[in-house]
Amino acid sequence: MEFIGGKFLQVVIALAAFAAIIGLIMLLVDRAPKSAKDKVTIVGFLAPAAILMLVGLVYPALQTSLLAFTDAKGQPNGVDNFVWMFTQPEALATLRNTVIWTVLVPLLATGFGLAYAVFIDKARGERVLKALVFMPMAISFVGAGIIWKLVYDYRGPGIEQTGVINYLRVALGMDPKQFLLDAPENTIFLIIVMVWIQTGFAMVILSAAIKGVPVELVEAARLDGANPWQQFRNVTVPGIRGALVVVLTTITIATLKVFDIVRTMTAGNYDTSVVANEMYTQAFRAGEPGRGAALALILFLLVLPIVVYNARVLRQQREIR
Amino acid sequence: MKNRKYLLPVAATGALALSLTACGPSGGGGGQATGVDCAAYESYGKLDGKTVSVYASIVDTEATSLETTFAPFEECTGATIKYEGSKEFETQIGVRAKAGNAPDIAIFPQPGLLTDQATAGNLKPAPKAVSDLVDKNWSADWKKYGTVDGTFYAAPMLANVKGYIWYAPKTFKDNGWEVPKTWDEMMTLTKKIADDGAMKPWCAGFEAGEATGWPGTDWVEDVVLRAQGPEVYDQWVSHQIPFNDPKIVDAMNKTGEILLNPKYVNGGFGDVRSILTTGYAQAGQPVLDGQCAMHHQASFQAANWPEGTVVAPEGDVWAFMAPPIDASKGKAINGGGEMVGAYKDTPEVQAVLAYMASADFANTRVKLGGAVSANKGLDPANAQSELDKQSIALLQDPDTVFRFDGSDLMPGAVGSNSFWKGIVAWVNGTPAKQVADSVENSWPKS
Numbered sequence: 001m002e003f004i005g006g007k008f009l010q011v012v013i014a015l016a017a018f019a020a021i022i023g024l025i026m027l028l029v030d031r032a033p034k035s036a037k038d039k040v041t042i043v044g045f046l047a048p049a050a051i052l053m054l055v056g057l058v059y060p061a062l063q064t065s066l067l068a069f070t071d072a073k074g075q076p077n078g079v080d081n082f083v084w085m086f087t088q089p090e091a092l093a094t095l096r097n098t099v100i101w102t103v104l105v106p107l108l109a110t111g112f113g114l115a116y117a118v119f120i121d122k123a124r125g126e127r128v129l130k131a132l133v134f135m136p137m138a139i140s141f142v143g144a145g146i147i148w149k150l151v152y153d154y155r156g157p158g159i160e161q162t163g164v165i166n167y168l169r170v171a172l173g174m175d176p177k178q179f180l181l182d183a184p185e186n187t188i189f190l191i192i193v194m195v196w197i198q199t200g201f202a203m204v205i206l207s208a209a210i211k212g213v214p215v216e217l218v219e220a221a222r223l224d225g226a227n228p229w230q231q232f233r234n235v236t237v238p239g240i241r242g243a244l245v246v247v248l249t250t251i252t253i254a255t256l257k258v259f260d261i262v263r264t265m266t267a268g269n270y271d272t273s274v275v276a277n278e279m280y281t282q283a284f285r286a287g288e289p290g291r292g293a294a295l296a297l298i299l300f301l302l303v304l305p306i307v308v309y310n311a312r313v314l315r316q317q318r319e320i321r
Numbered sequence: 322m323k324n325r326k327y328l329l330p331v332a333a334t335g336a337l338a339l340s341l342t343a344c345g346p347s348g349g350g351g352g353q354a355t356g357v358d359c360a361a362y363e364s365y366g367k368l369d370g371k372t373v374s375v376y377a378s379i380v381d382t383e384a385t386s387l388e389t390t391f392a393p394f395e396e397c398t399g400a401t402i403k404y405e406g407s408k409e410f411e412t413q414i415g416v417r418a419k420a421g422n423a424p425d426i427a428i429f430p431q432p433g434l435l436t437d438q439a440t441a442g443n444l445k446p447a448p449k450a451v452s453d454l455v456d457k458n459w460s461a462d463w464k465k466y467g468t469v470d471g472t473f474y475a476a477p478m479l480a481n482v483k484g485y486i487w488y489a490p491k492t493f494k495d496n497g498w499e500v501p502k503t504w505d506e507m508m509t510l511t512k513k514i515a516d517d518g519a520m521k522p523w524c525a526g527f528e529a530g531e532a533t534g535w536p537g538t539d540w541v542e543d544v545v546l547r548a549q550g551p552e553v554y555d556q557w558v559s560h561q562i563p564f565n566d567p568k569i570v571d572a573m574n575k576t577g578e579i580l581l582n583p584k585y586v587n588g589g590f591g592d593v594r595s596i597l598t599t600g601y602a603q604a605g606q607p608v609l610d611g612q613c614a615m616h617h618q619a620s621f622q623a624a625n626w627p628e629g630t631v632v633a634p635e636g637d638v639w640a641f642m643a644p645p646i647d648a649s650k651g652k653a654i655n656g657g658g659e660m661v662g663a664y665k666d667t668p669e670v671q672a673v674l675a676y677m678a679s680a681d682f683a684n685t686r687v688k689l690g691g692a693v694s695a696n697k698g699l700d701p702a703n704a705q706s707e708l709d710k711q712s713i714a715l716l717q718d719p720d721t722v723f724r725f726d727g728s729d730l731m732p733g734a735v736g737s738n739s740f741w742k743g744i745v746a747w748v749n750g751t752p753a754k755q756v757a758d759s760v761e762n763s764w765p766k767s
Contacts, residue, residue, distance in 0.1 A: 263530075267530060288734055
């Protein structure tokens with residue numbers, strides 16, 4: 001109780017201090033001489049955010065970039081970490097897996113989400129059907145990893161199966177299978193988990209976008225004799241292009257950063273590691289912060305173009321409207 | 322709502338009142354340990370009002386036991402020991418030291434971590450009093466684990482014994498099996514059990530989340546120590562011989578005679594590879610169900626059995642030490658332990674260090690159960706279980722050669738990464754030589 005009370009008091013004091021500082025800035029800005037008021041206002045209101053950005057984002061980013069060129073003892077070692085990344089078989093497998101993930105997950109999740117959204121559109125019980133697919137979104141990646149690990153669980157032939165899939169396989173007269181141990185298909189079995197989570201996200205956004213397509217356009221297409229596929233292809237898809245880009249890029253970024261699923265299900269063993277997982281392993285477990293930072297840098301470079309593309313498409317959309 | 326504008330201040334006052342009551346005096350605190358003879362604690366001096374912070378990876382009931390062990394010291398000297406346990410200790414201690422937020426005292430579960438902190442210049446060398454106590458109470462091997470580049474930094478605290486082989490005495494008795502005294506006898510017994518066909522001789526499980534594979538490193542270390550002797554073991558751990566030296570690959574293959582033989586493993590779980598997907602804490606259960614005969618795991622396995630399991634020579638389960646392979650290499654055992662290092666050298670910190678290195682500390686802690694120490698001043702009568710008694714006897718036996726868990730001594734890049742991963746790849750089908758080559762490649766160049 002004393003502990004909780006202490007923490008609570010700290011929060012109250014911190015909030016009060018924050019409010020006081022903001023109040024002080026506002027007061028000073030207000031008191032500024034008329035001639036310089038505009039400049040003071042801009043500086044006064046931008047400075048706190050800019051300083052926090054510098055301390056919390058820019059400085060760590062620069063530090064990580066520098067760290068990427070040092071060895072385990074903190075001595076500069078040139079591009080050794082990057083050489084390691086592109087020559088060691090383990091590190092290469094990590095990069096290869098990340099590519100497989102980023103290609104498959106956005107396509108599958110968006111594809112399934114779109115198909116589902118179209119099929120249940122205006123169907124009876126649409127809300128319930130939506131909720132069913134959306135529910136996995138509410139589960140954390142770690143939770144999903146644990147659930148699916150149990151689904152994939154294995155016991156030898158002749159021993160009672162504990163995993164759902166192997167139970168069904170045995171019931172159908174097949175041999176149980178070690179889903180997570182055989183590369184490269186084990187990566188696919190991990191990808192299924194991510195698709196399972198992300199399909200709900202894609203479905204909800206796309207369903208909302210489909211409802212935003214003007215009814216007149218759909219009516220006109222129907223009157224012109226377009227069949228459902230042509231309606232979908234020529235009216236619905238162009239109508240939701242913006243939403244599709246957002247969904248695809250958001251899922252791609254989430255997939256590039258995937259960490260929890262791999263970590264809980266295989267810990268990167270059996271050739272399933274991905275960049276984010278390897279980054280953590282190298283930096284915090286192997287005591288090679290330089291290698292971890294180098295991987296983080298690569299991850300940043302991979303995410304960057306997608307974020308830029310996303311921002312550009314959004315801006316274009318706004319201009320059209 | 323006419324009077325809505327009153328709502329906010331009222332709510333704020335309410336919240337404030339709540340927060341104020343929440344931080345009132347908590348009362349009590351630090352139960353009085355009655356009947357403590359303070360005479361033994363006089364040498365530590367009067368430390369009234371002084372606070373020493375201790376940080377370690379020990380949590381839950383073990384943390385409570387540790388705090389109880391500090392109680393008489395606190396009562397007699399007047400000092401306060403602020404203990405903090407965290408499962409993130411291994412990563413956090415480095416972060417905290419770097420951030421200038423180091424604890425006064427840290428209890429390191431891995432000598433490798435201690436070495437990192439000492440070489441980074443964060444730790445203070447141990448005071449003379451502690452050094453003298455360690456010379457008196459521990460073997461030279463143990464002192465070495467707290468020594469970095471010739472400077473002695475940390476006294477050992479508690480110990481655990483690895484390499485136990487767990488079995489159900491009743492199963493052995495019913496089948497007329499004898500506890501093997503040599504490795505060859507153990508292999509003969511293994512073959513006999515497999516040929517009988519009633520159960521698999523062994524069950525094993527290496528799954529441990531991100532640390533998957535570590536129980537396998539224990540297996541290999543046991544075999545290296547018993548087959549090649551302590552000298553080769555030391556050379557291997559300190560990288561004076563490469564990881565892929567033929568002696569080590571031989572040891573791996575010798576371990577593989579059991580672990581990679583589908584006839585010998587994996588009772589109750591499936592094929593050889595099911596070792597990788599079986600959690601290390603559950604892996605031993607089939608011993609109780611009669612689905613396998615033996616299970617290799619450290620002394621802490623005693624806590625992994627289901628509640629109510631009697632751990633005793635005539636009980637539900639009991640353990641024998643993995644037998645020697647080459648009698649000429651002596652009676653060697655493998656184990657782990659904690660090292661107590663300090664980030665400050667104030668008098669109160671030095672007093673706490675001296676207390677933790679003393680026989681009083683070892684006796685008080687062991688009396689609470691679930692722990693042993695290699696401290697020679699420890700009275701075996703204080704052991705709370707048959708297993709603790711056996712472990713203490715092994716640790717105090719002058720014939721016993723003790724070696725610290727090898728993966729804990731190797732650099733982090735190997736000991737807590739590539740060695741684990743190598744074991745996983747090995748059980749998953751990669752040949753021992755190839756695994757050893759890849760671990761050797763990952764050894765940090767310096």
